[in-house]
Amino acid sequence: MSTTVTVPSGSGSGASPATGSAPQPQREIVRHWATPITFAVLTVISLLVFALGASGESATFRISTEADAVQIPDIVVPTVAAGWTITVLLAALTVWGLLAVRRRGTVPGWGSAVFAVLFVAGFLVWVVGAANTTTVFLTGLIAGAFVLAVPLIFGSMAGVLSERAGVVNIAIEGQLLAGAFTAAVTGSVTGSVWAGLLAAVVAGALVSALLAVFSIRYLVNQVIVGVVLNVLVAGLTSFLFSTLLSSDSSRFNSPPHFSSIRIPVLADIPVIGPIFFDQTVLGYGMYLIVAALYVGLFHTRWGLRVRAVGEHPKAADTVGINVLRTRYVNVLLAGAIAGMGGAFFTLVNSSSFSKEMTAGQGFIALAAVIFGRWNPIGAFFAALLFGFATNMQFVLAILGTPVPSQFMAMLPYLVTILVVAGLVGRSRGPAAAGTPYVKE
Amino acid sequence: MSAVTTQAGPRPGASGPAAGRPDGGSALRHMMSGNGMVTVLAIVLSLVISAVLIILTDEEVLEALGYFFARPQDTLVAAWEAVAAAYAALFRGAVFNYRAEDFTGMIYPFMESLTLSTPLIIISLGIAISFRSGLFNIGGQGQMIIGAVFATFFGVHLQLPFGVHLLLVVIMGILGGALWGSIVGILKAATGAHEVILTIMLNYIAVYLVAYLLQTPVLQREGSTNPVSDFLEPTAVFPPLLGDSFRLNWGFVVAVLTTVFAWWLIQRSTIGFQLRAVGANPAAARTAGVSVKRMYVVAMVISGGLAGLAGVSQVSGTEKVLNTDVAGSFGFDAITVALLGRSNPVGVFFAGLLFGALRAGGVTMQTETGVPIDIVLIIQSLIVLFIAAPPLVRTIFRLPEPDPLQARTGADPVTQPALAGAAAATTTTAGGTASAAESAVIGDAVGVAAGDAASPASPAETASPAEAAAPAGAQRGTPDAGPPPGGRVTASPTQDTTGEDGEQR
Known part of the structure; x- marks a missing residue:
């Protein structure tokens, strides 16, 4: 999938530095052909399905409801024209990608992003045009995707934070579930949403504490601890659900809920208004956490240290960074954040706790971490994309489309496989993630 | 994974001769701090913690707690009764029902335990083989599903004479699992993608794939609206092993044979030797001429194939029909079984029996005493957590610390790569029937690799x-x-x- 050429220093960029005793400084360019090849395959799919396979109907995207202050007319897209336009654009991007790889070895990340957005748009137009009902409420589709993405975003932030410090966090699922459970119970018993949220944070951090102690103190393989913790939390919450919660659900399992806080005027902006300015405290907190993590990890001294610990703990230790403490703190923080995401399930999204209600979202969050290249912003958008795919699954079932809903549900996982295999972009995790650090 | 550890964080003296081994009363100490003791204590500890959970959620205990200071003995009695009743039911449901009226009823629970442990043992052997090869196959669930799908397809749609049909179904099931596993092996070998992520994602893809197939004429029962397949043809199912009164079938014999096969494969075959070499130290194995990439594919094919066989034992043995829940939690249970059995086929067999018995007993416990079967999940995961961290168990029971060599050679390379990595480099070459020369080459290579990694002058460091x-x-x-x-x-x-x-x- 990739070829290596050696060129004199200066004419290449973005390649690994070469050391050694070569007479003349040389640089290696590794050309990753996988991305443009994948582009080409997807372009062909677009040609066959979106352009040639278009239904001939028009896809209608409604944006405003009658109650909205600002009315925007429906967008009517003729499927055939849209299919061809998008195919041509994708083909152009493919050619550009091939040239980019020839010139500098890789396709820039934003190129892949533009490609993905175009492809998704093409898919959306095609699938809506081919459905029994060719009208879809776009604002609702996007808003629904955001709601589904909230726990994914919290979970992926937990993954980013933990893995950047060098501890693989497979236990996101368990942290979410623990948060959801304790938020429901504490919220119900105390009658306070804030107490519920606090309990969720503590519960998430507790699961993380186990992960940290076993993987850092006892050097147990991090993947194994994560997998086992997921089972343990699923067992514990299901056990307590069956014994305590279901016997007296009015006392233990009827949590209060966060109400959404509507910011006047801004919330009336079409499409993005309800997404950004009509959220619960958790929703606003999520944006804050994503921004804080991005700035913290990449623009502060703390972040530099954390990343050093994740990439090369020995070097970090040599310059005086306390590797183990950094890992403990980060893993605990990660659990706290995932706990908040868990609280979203029971304090915002659904009325009460139910068995294994996180249903694999922790693993989608893990996928978002990888797809987002261990970067908070990247993981945020990856989680949004996965939330969108999950929501499409429901919407498609209502519209009656040719695509089985199960295939939409598979999408996040399929995309992740393509990403880790380097078929779409390249995703490289922190070098020391998964490796315990033993000080000599 | 272990190799990285070896190289990234070698411990001083790891490659050199071990620090002197203390004798004098060391036999007892050796036993007290050894793996067997830790395993037993881990099981005891998990049962104790689960007992506490049962007590804390028992209604009569909670009631008696209300007047604890007036009559504390009531609380204690209620607590004892709750735990005793639950664990007695667990025993009756898993091993021997002494309350049953006839002999069949008495041994029925044990037969049920064997039935439930059949797929568990087979899939866990597959997972253990992947562990020994240094691969974390978390994807047993997906491989089992695809195996079951293949087996069901051929078991439902074909009409063949008895032996041939069953054999075909078994082969197809293995093929299906191997196919799903090979995706992981090939992608890892070709692109370096991490198998943990790949297998987790493939699990979900398999779950949705089977859900889809069970809604299409490919697999869905004719005239049914539920996602369930037709019953497999009678020629395609395992006959009962001990008469019609038990669900136990010839699948269990397959599980026993698979255990023997896995033992032979790991301990006695050339491929097994190469797999173990790759698992212990890929760099050294490569230096010795083993194609590491090929071994990744081979390991995943074998591991997936066994998971597929476990799927066959479900649809052709116990259930005789395919539904969306065919793999249940077997994929993740298998990881715990493989870990408890320390990735050693015989150990895995008995660990599988234990967890199968827990499952069978859990059902009885739930129906008779109302303690939810989820407690089994808790017991399982606690056992694995404790055996993965022997120092924790030793601290809790105040056992003596093992000497450094024992700590390292006893450490499980799967759960504790950081500890065992160094030791593995010096011990893995001991077994195996590969030629002495081959063995020596790998031994040398391992020594070289360990020495290099430990040397401070290594350029990487x-x-x-x-x-x-x-x-x-x-x-x-x-x-x-x-x-x-x-x-x-x-x-x-x-x-x-x-x-x-x-x-x-």
């Missing part, structure tokens, strides 16, 4: 973090990603080129 980290981190934690022993840091950042470099060397 003296290089600045940026330089060293960039090429080393093609994929996180991938064994291949580590700098080749004594290699230049100029290795290109791609996974595959690193591998080819190594193989040419």
